[in-house]
Amino acid sequence: MCHPLRQLAPIISGWAVCDRDGLVLPVTADWLHPSGIYIVYAQVSGASTVTADLGVVGSTPFASNIALTAVSASCAGTTYNYSSAVTTASNYSAGSNPALYVDVKASAGATTAHSNQSHVGDVSSDNTAPAAPGSPTATSGGLLSGQITIHWTASSDAGGAGLAGYQLKVFLTGTTIPPPQYPTPVLVGPAATSLLFTLISALSYDFVITASDNAGNNGSSATLTNVRAP
DSSP states (O other): OOOOOOOOOOEEEEEEEEOTTSOBOOOSTTOOOTTOEEEEEEEEESOSEEEEEEEETTSOOSEEEEEEESOOEEETTEEESEEEOOEEOTTOOOOSSOOEEEEEEEEETTEEEESOTTOOOOSOSOOOOOOOOEEEEEEEOSTTOOEEEEEEEOOOOOSSSOEEEEEEEEEETTSSOOOTTOSSOEEEOTTOOEEEEEOOTTOEEEEEEEEEETTSOEEEEEEEEEEEOO
């Protein structure tokens, strides 16, 4: 007697939510707000469609059935194989330290796997931000190379979630204008303590380094100003 093959359930092995700069969301009293923008990421296998609900524990999801597409993308230094477009909290009013939940839903035929069907809060257990990166310095490359390597000492994280990585921003000195070579922040993993920038020779730049942890906390920034590119 033959039996039809049973559809295997998709597997969700990880997920994350980042802001548009690629950092996990900070857990502060007003981090969730109607004008906020978010991107959902997931690591999924065996699925034909992947969606997600995004919301606050105890409330109706402010974004339901967000479509995730099969594209490699990174959030806080980790790469996932599915990600959504930008999503806004358009029907949510800010409250005091709400607990965000994400429910990734991966479907194959009539079978659907959930990452968080009970809508439990996911990011509010560690509210301690990592320390600022220490002692930023710069070294220059060869003459007319435009190369500047920024160095820092690793941030510590007392909250227990573990360091997720660093965001590095570069601006023309004395402004908030990024150079065309680095229009958006550069993201590196938690093991990094230096990063090479290639910029325009004879111009000066300011650098801002921020650490984030795996619970969504962004630490204080370390800055290095008026660094001249060789």
